[in-house]
Amino acid sequence: MRLTEPQSSTSSLHLDSLSEAGPSSATGATNGHNGFLAKSNGYGLPFTNGSSRSPDLDGVSGRKSSKRDLSIARVTLPGTTLYDDDPSTDREEFVRLVIQSLRDVGYHESAATLEAESGYIMESPDVAEFRRCILEADWDRANIVLTRLSITEEDRLWEARFLISQQKYLELLEADRTTAALQVLRQELAPSKVDPDQLHSLSSLMMCSDVTDLRQRAGWDGASGSSRRQLLINLQRYIPSSLMIPQRRFATLLSQARSWQQNQCLYHNAPSNPRTFSLYTDHLCDTSPFPRVTTAILEVHEDEVWNMEWSHNGQYLASASKDKTAIIWRVEHDKDPSVREIFPKHILREHKFPVGCVAWSPKDDYLLTASENDIRLWDVERGICIARDVDHHSDVVTALAWLPDNAHFISGGLDRKIIIWDLDCKPRDSWSYCPIRVTDLTLTPDFSRVLAIGMYDVVPEVPPVPTPPENGVPQARPTTENRVIVYDLATKQLETFISTEGELTSVKVSHDSRYALINSSASQTSPSEIILYDLELEWVVRKFTGHKQSRHVIRGCLGGYDGNFLASGSEDGIVYIWHRDSGTLLEALAGHGSGSVNSVAWNPHNVRMLASCSDDKTIRIWEAPPSVASGAPVGSAQPATNEQDGGKGKGKNRERWDGGDGCGYGASSSSTFL
Amino acid sequence: MGMSYRRYLNGARIYGCAQCKTHLATIHSMISKAFNGQHGRAYLFDGVVNVIEGEPNDRAMTTGKHTVRDIYCCKCGTTLGWKYDRAYETTQKYKEGKFILERNLLVSVQ
Numbered sequence: 039m040r041l042t043e044p045q046s047s048t049s050s051l052h053l054d055s056l057s058e059a060g061p062s063s064a065t066g067a068t069n070g071h072n073g074f075l076a077k078s079n080g081y082g083l084p085f086t087n088g089s090s091r092s093p094d095l096d097g098v099s100g101r102k103s104s105k106r107d108l109s110i111a112r113v114t115l116p117g118t119t120l121y122d123d124d125p126s127t128d129r130e131e132f133v134r135l136v137i138q139s140l141r142d143v144g145y146h147e148s149a150a151t152l153e154a155e156s157g158y159i160m161e162s163p164d165v166a167e168f169r170r171c172i173l174e175a176d177w178d179r180a181n182i183v184l185t186r187l188s189i190t191e192e193d194r195l196w197e198a199r200f201l202i203s204q205q206k207y208l209e210l211l212e213a214d215r216t217t218a219a220l221q222v223l224r225q226e227l228a229p230s231k232v233d234p235d236q237l238h239s240l241s242s243l244m245m246c247s248d249v250t251d252l253r254q255r256a257g258w259d260g261a262s263g264s265s266r267r268q269l270l271i272n273l274q275r276y277i278p279s280s281l282m283i284p285q286r287r288f289a290t291l292l293s294q295a296r297s298w299q300q301n302q303c304l305y306h307n308a309p310s311n312p313r314t315f316s317l318y319t320d321h322l323c324d325t326s327p328f329p330r331v332t333t334a335i336l337e338v339h340e341d342e343v344w345n346m347e348w349s350h351n352g353q354y355l356a357s358a359s360k361d362k363t364a365i366i367w368r369v370e371h372d373k374d375p376s377v378r379e380i381f382p383k384h385i386l387r388e389h390k391f392p393v394g395c396v397a398w399s400p401k402d403d404y405l406l407t408a409s410e411n412d413i414r415l416w417d418v419e420r421g422i423c424i425a426r427d428v429d430h431h432s433d434v435v436t437a438l439a440w441l442p443d444n445a446h447f448i449s450g451g452l453d454r455k456i457i458i459w460d461l462d463c464k465p466r467d468s469w470s471y472c473p474i475r476v477t478d479l480t481l482t483p484d485f486s487r488v489l490a491i492g493m494y495d496v497v498p499e500v501p502p503v504p505t506p507p508e509n510g511v512p513q514a515r516p517t518t519e520n521r522v523i524v525y526d527l528a529t530k531q532l533e534t535f536i537s538t539e540g541e542l543t544s545v546k547v548s549h550d551s552r553y554a555l556i557n558s559s560a561s562q563t564s565p566s567e568i569i570l571y572d573l574e575l576e577w578v579v580r581k582f583t584g585h586k587q588s589r590h591v592i593r594g595c596l597g598g599y600d601g602n603f604l605a606s607g608s609e610d611g612i613v614y615i616w617h618r619d620s621g622t623l624l625e626a627l628a629g630h631g632s633g634s635v636n637s638v639a640w641n642p643h644n645v646r647m648l649a650s651c652s653d654d655k656t657i658r659i660w661e662a663p664p665s666v667a668s669g670a671p672v673g674s675a676q677p678a679t680n681e682q683d684g685g686k687g688k689g690k691n692r693e694r695w696d697g698g699d700g701c702g703y704g705a706s707s708s709s710t711f712l
Numbered sequence: 713m714g715m716s717y718r719r720y721l722n723g724a725r726i727y728g729c730a731q732c733k734t735h736l737a738t739i740h741s742m743i744s745k746a747f748n749g750q751h752g753r754a755y756l757f758d759g760v761v762n763v764i765e766g767e768p769n770d771r772a773m774t775t776g777k778h779t780v781r782d783i784y785c786c787k788c789g790t791t792l793g794w795k796y797d798r799a800y801e802t803t804q805k806y807k808e809g810k811f812i813l814e815r816n817l818l819v820s821v822q
Contacts, residue, residue, distance in 0.1 A: 342713070342714065342715070344715040345715075360715070392715075394715065434717065434718070436717070452717060452718070452720070475720060477717060493720060495720070495722045496722075518720075518722070589714065589716055590713075590714030590715055590716050591714070591715040591716060591717065592714075609714065633713050633714060634713065634714040636714060636715055653713055653714055
C-alpha cells in the first residue's frame, strides 16, 4: 500500500534514541525505550524519524485532494511493526485505529494529517463511499459498491444485500410509500434465499396501522433513529475487518484491557470509575479498605454458633446455635464502628434442640429456623413464632430457602425429602423422589434452579460378597458417595449432578446465578476444598484449598464487590478469603478462639463487612482497619496476630487451578497494613 | 465440637436406637449374638456410629475383669451398651476395641 525506503533496523534504532534525547537520554540506546517514550511523553516529542523523511516519496495515490496533504511530508519507517523490537503490533493496524478514533471524536484535520504523514488511510474510498451510501440511504449505489468490498462467497453477498433491501423496505413503509415498498418486497426481498418465516413477518408489516406500530413490530427505530448505523454494524460481519474497521475498535480494545486489569487486581472491592482506572497506569486497588480486622465481637450465645445469614437489607444478622436459640442481631453496618450499635433484637428460644439453619424471607419480615425436624416461622418485628411443623420431615432439616413471592419456602432434610411450604407451614408440594440425604440446598437468585447437596447411598449388593481381588489386591467398594444435584425449580426435574468423594456441607450461588460454591470435606484421596462450579457450562471452574474441613459442617460464601471474593470457615479457627477468579489466597484471619469457624457471611450491602461464627460461642464482624484518627475499636489487640497468621497461612495454602500469574500480588499485599 | 450430622448406614439390616431411630450399626459388623447385658441379650459389634463414649472404668464381668466405657446415643443420650477398652484375661483380648449394644434398646431401621 505504500513505498518504504530500504533502511536497516539498527540505524533506525539509533535515530530513535536521538529523537528523544531530551528527557530520557540517560537510559541510553538500549532496547525498550520506544515503549517508554510512547507511554510517558506523548505530547513533547512525537515519534518522528527525521532522517527518513522524504518529500519525494508519496505512496498514497489519490489522497492529494486536500491542500493540507500536499504540505505534509510523508514519513517512511522501516519494517511493518509499530516498534521495531516488538513484532506483535502491526503499524498499519495501529495507525488506522488511531485515525478512526480521531475521526470519531471530530479531530478531522489531525486524522487527515496522520493519514498524509503515515501514508495509511483509515479506509479505502470504496468503504468510505459505502458507509456514506448507507447513512444517506443511497441504496442502489450501496449495492454497487458492495460488490467491490471483497465479499468472496456468493451466499454472503446475498445475505448482505438482503439486509440493505430490508432497511430500504422499512424506510419506504415508514414514509408511507407502500407501492414502492411492495416492489422492494417482490423484486428484492422475495427472490433472496431467505427463511420463508422471516419473509412472511416482513410482508405482514404492510398491515401496520401507523409508524409507531411499524417500528415496534419490526424492532426498528426508523430512518431518523440509529437503524442505519445498526445496519452498518450488521453488515460489518460480511466485509473483511481489514477493509472496514469495526466501529470504535480502539475503545473496544481499551475496555478489554480494563477488564483484564480488573481481573488481575486481587483486592478489587469497589465499582470502577475514572479515578481508579487511568490509561496511564495499570489499575490496582488499594488493599487497605479490605475487611481484615475484628471491629466487633458478638457474645450472647451460650454454646457453639453454627450458622448465620444476613438479612437482604444488610441490617440484621440471624445466627443459629447449639444453645438451642437463634438470635436476630441489629447491625448498623453503614455507621462507623466507633459509634454504631450492635445488639440482639430478639433471642428466639422455643427450639428443644440445637438450631442448624436460618433463612430470611425476601422482604426480611419473616425468619425461618430449623432444629432437628422442627421448622419454625418467626415474625421478625415481634420476635414470635407464628407457624411450625414437626410432622412432615422425619429427620434433621438441614436447609431452608425462600421462594420470591415471600409466601412460600422450600426445605431439605436428611430424610431425603425436599418440600415446598406456605406461610402456615403447610406442605404445598414436594419432590416425589430425592436420591440424596440433603445436607444443604439453595435456590439460584433467578429462581430457575434448586441446588441440593448430600449423601447418596450406593445400593449395596445383597448379600454382600467381598469384591473379587483385582490385581491381587482386594478392594473395598465405597458404600456412599456424595452428590450435588441441580434441579429445575419449575418442573422439579433433575438437570445434572456431580459426584464427589468428600462430604458436602454447604452450597451457595453467585448473584448472577451462574456459579455454585460448594464446601467439600477432606477424604482419603482429596483435601478439604471449596468447589466453584459453572452451572451453564456444567464444569468445575476452580477449587480452593488451604482451609481445614474433615468432620464438621463448614460453610463458605461469595462476597465483596461483584462477588469477587470467596470466604470460608475452617476447623483450625481461621477465616480464609480467596480471590475468586485467580484462586489466590488473600487473607487468613485469626482471632476466634479454639474450635471451628463454622460459617462466614459477607454483608450484602456493605462489601467491606464480613461476619464469622465459631465454636468459641462468638460471632466476629470483620472490617477494614480503622483509620488512625478514629481510634482503636473492639478487638484491636488482634491485628498483631492477624498479620502473623495471615502471612503464615499464605505460603502453604495456595493452590492454583488456572494458568494465571496472580500469586505475587497476594503474598506481598497483606502484610503491609495493620 | 463443631456441627456434624449423624452418620447414616446402609445395608441389609440396620440397627438403630429404639428411642430415636438414630443409626448405630449394621448386621455386617456384628461379631456375636451370644452376649448378655443389663437388660438381657446383647450383641457384640466390630464398629458402631453415632455414639458418645463415657469415661473408662474397670468392671468385673462373668468372663473376668475389663476396662469399659458406657456408650450413649448422640441424639437422645440413651445408654446403649459399652465399649471394651481392655480385657485382662488373655482369652478375652478379642473384645478390645469392640462394642456391646443391648438388644432391647435397638430397633431395626431403614
